[in-house]
Amino acid sequence: MASIHDVAKLAGVSISTVSYALSGKRSIAEATRIRVNEAVETLGYRAHAGARMLAGDRTNIFALTAPLHSETYAPAHMAFVLSVVRAAREHDYDVLLLTQDEGAGGLRRVVTSSLVDGVIVLDVSDEDERIDLLRTLDIPATLVGVPRDTEGLVCVDMNFEAAADLSLEHLAAAGHRSVGLIGHPHAIYDRGSNFPRRFRDAFLAAGADRGMDVAFEMADRDGPSVRAALDGLTDALPGMTGLVMHSDESVQTTALGILRDRGISVPGDMSVLSACSSFSTEHFEPPLDTIPLVPDDTCFPAVALALRQVGGKVPPHVELVPPRYIERGSIAAPVA
Amino acid sequence: MASIHDVAKLAGVSISTVSYALSGKRSIAEATRIRVNEAVETLGYRAHAGARMLAGDRTNIFALTAPLHSETYAPAHMAFVLSVVRAAREHDYDVLLLTQDEGAGGLRRVVTSSLVDGVIVLDVSDEDERIDLLRTLDIPATLVGVPRDTEGLVCVDMNFEAAADLSLEHLAAAGHRSVGLIGHPHAIYDRGSNFPRRFRDAFLAAGADRGMDVAFEMADRDGPSVRAALDGLTDALPGMTGLVMHSDESVQTTALGILRDRGISVPGDMSVLSACSSFSTEHFEPPLDTIPLVPDDTCFPAVALALRQVGGKVPPHVELVPPRYIERGSIAAPVA
DNA sequence: CCCACGAATCGAAACGCTTCGACAACAGGA
């Protein structure tokens, strides 16, 4: 592999000139810069990553810790991982993928060996060993998600509280007074994953605030569980006319199928809305109104924040992305 | 961060002694080794990754190029990515995740900057720009998958040809003579993804060899498409008594649902087998006989092979993992 | 005409590690 030495020789300048010509950190004569660039081109030169890490104090690598629990919905997870990688690449950063097999140890390893400039944390749960570690490690880090205790942390997430309220706002505007919520599988709440809990709590609170009747059920990914969840809601809310689903795609598809089987039309007999879904509800039968959860909306800011921390200090804070509402005609006035 | 210097000082030895004590590349007195280890422990020392890359000639990082096409089935993809990461970690390697957004450019970048020791390639397609690049780059690389032209490449994959034959072998043993195959979405074949094509071709060839009547249909992920695929098969094979599914989970679930709706019982009226599935067919209704596609079966050997290439030369070759068959009672003798 | 200043360039130190060659100390064989 050609080194900066070779480039310098070919361009007839010193090593430091090459370095400055490439980094632009000092002024270089236009003619020289051109000669250097030509030399780089003909030699196919690329700075040695290790040397750069050692001499500079940047590695241009972010660690991405993305535990994949068995209950995690893979397509959503994948979408977030990809989004982080794309965001990082826009700033010339690469991404080192850390899974949870080593526990938080992997994080400690890559940070203490100066392999990465910062950390992006996905799938945050309320009690997360990675978080305590990050607090002690003193390294640029952004969480995509909001744990219970955000002391000293930089977090970005969708505003699930606002999303929950927004979903009820739309249903209330259409005239609904009694609305059920189908959530994620039990295991996800048990694990302490933060966003389903936040959505649920905000939903119930917003319902109370608006004087609406609301109820909540969790649903696993199998038919009987979804059926039980729907039954649970109609038991709790005999006059239920609205249904919010904050769950993964398969559960929502299943639920729509069950409604159809039972002869309940959407939105004729029941208004349905898909909240904070990372997938498209356009091809559903029928397409659902949705408050989309777009990975880029949180991952790009997350990476940008990590980058700013690399540059200088960024005070700990929580950034919440406001929800958007997309109408697809699955909400109508309730039958009198 | 503590450096090797600090460790040496604390342990009262020279830098090189510390290095040798830790690497074990030269003999070191037991007492010294212990003192060094204690110093390492108290200082929380870890070798600086950049320095190690520069001085040694290993980075202990593999690049994982895993394009995610929109048609790709995310859970399977995720499982392979995780498997590669786990395999790499077992050899003290980290994984840098490359997506396809930069095209093959990302690969060139990390390789020419000596950021990685080798490359693992997932989701290989027949004409793949990454492959040509790898051939010119001369770097340890293992493909998980078998492209049409394997010249100069190291590849590992499930033996899809054997799997196709094995599926027909079991159906033939049960007495079936007319068997249909439901494959992946059209887009996957169009893209040149290699394994669905290999399975299909081998299936049709094995059927001919065995003197069976066979037919093939692709199915997209929506109900109508799956229905059309099933209809296509029964049109082509009026006496079809066996069905092999080589497709993702949702298509298989949908297909089973359609059979149920049509009053076709499994295995009473139709024997069904799920071939090369990366998911469990245990919870299906009914559970299906399967030839599992276990990511670890290919990813672990793939990483091991990449590692051996880092150590020395490994001749180009293709390793095929033999298929296993798991019975779950979804195959029975055809009704006379 | 001299001086100060900016632009362009260079040399060398530093980054933290690995590894090679030396060397001292000590053992065992002749």
Added chain:
DNA sequence: TCCTGTTGTCGAAGCGTTTCGATTCGTGGG
């Protein structure tokens, strides 16, 4: 006793960058 190995340790030479003075050469102001 001398020589030959072996074992344990050290010093120093890189590895390929970045970056900090220092230096040279014009140029414009006084």
